[in-house]
Amino acid sequence: MAVIPVELAGRRYEVRVGPGLLADLGAHAKPFLRKSHACIVADRNARKHWGETVARSLQAEGIEPRWYDVAPGEASKSWESLAHLTDWLLGQGVERGDHVFALGGGVVGDLTGFACAILKRGCGFVQLPTTLLAQVDSSVGGKTAINTAAGKNLIGAFHQPSLVLADLDTLATLPERELRAGFAEVLKYGVLGDRDFFAWLEAHAQAVLALDPADLERAVATSVAAKARIVAEDERETSGARAMLNLGHTFGHALEAETGFSNRLLHGEAVALGMVLAARYSARRGDISLTDAERLTRAVDAAGLPSEIAAMQLPCDGRALADHMLHDKKMDAGTLPFILLRSIGAACLARDVALDDVAAFLDEQLQAH
Incomplete structure (x- = not known):
């Protein structure tokens, strides 16, 4: 496993790159879990392939996974999707000190990151990128956004993740x-x-x-x-x-x-x-x-x-x-x-x-x- 630190003014986080990271998610994520459950926003395709692995790993640490599914594709980066997601997170009682998990590609990472940037003026999130593009680009650096009729990524915020786990095994299920x-x-x-x-x-x-x-x-x-x-x-x-x-x-x-x-x-x-x-x-x-x-x-x-x-x-x-x-x-x-x-x-x-x-x-x- 390669560990790459992202050093920012007054804070840092790690990007961990290697195989088997989702199977060991519970151990990697333990420092970011304060409750007996975790909210996971997942691309439907990513959940189909990796939901069981994620659930087993969290449950082994006594954590109940709570899922919110997102349809694949750029259409999910919309005002409507953002509203539904933030309402769901509020319904789950997410607090500022909590961390939400984003499982999928750049669409899910962008949508989840932006929701976490504005929820109660900011809560934490962990990126679990399952596409090569997300692993090397969108999951790192804190750019989060949705699309509008005027163009792509025009509404968003800088909001850094607390951890990125780039599990290379996930790329085997990628088209x-x-x-x-x-x-x-x-x-x-x-x-x-x-x-x-x-x-x-x-x-x-x-x-x-x-x-x-x-x-x-x-x-x-x-x-x-x-x-x-x-x-x-x-x-x-x-x-x-x-x-x-x-x-x-x-x-x-x-x-x-x-x-x-x-x-x-x-x-x-x-x-x-x-x-x-x-x-x-x-x-x-x-x-x-x-x-x-x-x-x-x-x-x-x-x-x-x-x-x-x-x-x-x-x-x-x-x-x-x-x-x-x-x-x-x-x-x-x-x-x-x-x-x-x-x-x-x-x-x-x-x-x-x-x-x-x-x-x-x-x-x-x-x-x-």
Whole structure:
């Protein structure tokens, strides 16, 4: 098991990465349990696969699990879902000193974390991520949110978990498409700040995707450690350091919005496409070599992830995609900062990007190849 500390001003928590963590949940979670029961908010699919394991482990410690099921998919990150969940938690008598458990992927983690951020002005929660994407990204760092008609994750709060248990065994029950989508976020850490890790992933991607125990733990632990360093430096995204984690997301969120935040394009797939677009746009500006942009495209292709928006046959033009970006929560004084690349392993924050130019670039990409 790898243990990665997340060091924040005046507090810290751990991300534990390894197999068998849910089977031993009772022991890991004991310091966070004050009552004879525990509230668990679970993705229905995650509960189907892992509910018995979680229940047995808690019951072995004399803890009764109380379940709240959440439907899979981004539609569950809504005002209505938030209202129902908070009402249920209040009905269970959750107090400020209690901890709620979130079992599932990023949707459940985001929804539960936001509910805990606002319940009685803040109670604790423990992340039990069961997808690769959640293990390396959304479960770490304290960003919680719901979606609205205006866009994704526009209503939320910073609320850090007290513990994250990334059980690698859960990835064996993940559909292959979901696993590959999560791998996009693993690639991201190499692209934005660790050229050596990117090169290792080029050589070991298939082993990671085949769930080789040693390679999988290395990939997840390295990704988490990278995120933990950035979060420790810039917890609330005020200095610009944490903004680097948005590599691929500005383009990606626009594509998600255009496809209705649906299963047509999973979040990790959108990030993969977004990174390719960010690299190509960087090359268009002369910031990165075309060789590096092509290298990133090959890595995305090799992981079985989408790399061409033209192949999606979207019923829109570049202007429509750029307009989606106007709702990006990173907008500042009417300007949208973009995370671009100087090379693989060196991301940068660009504040001089004109959306008209982005629209023209996207028109080129929609018609290319």
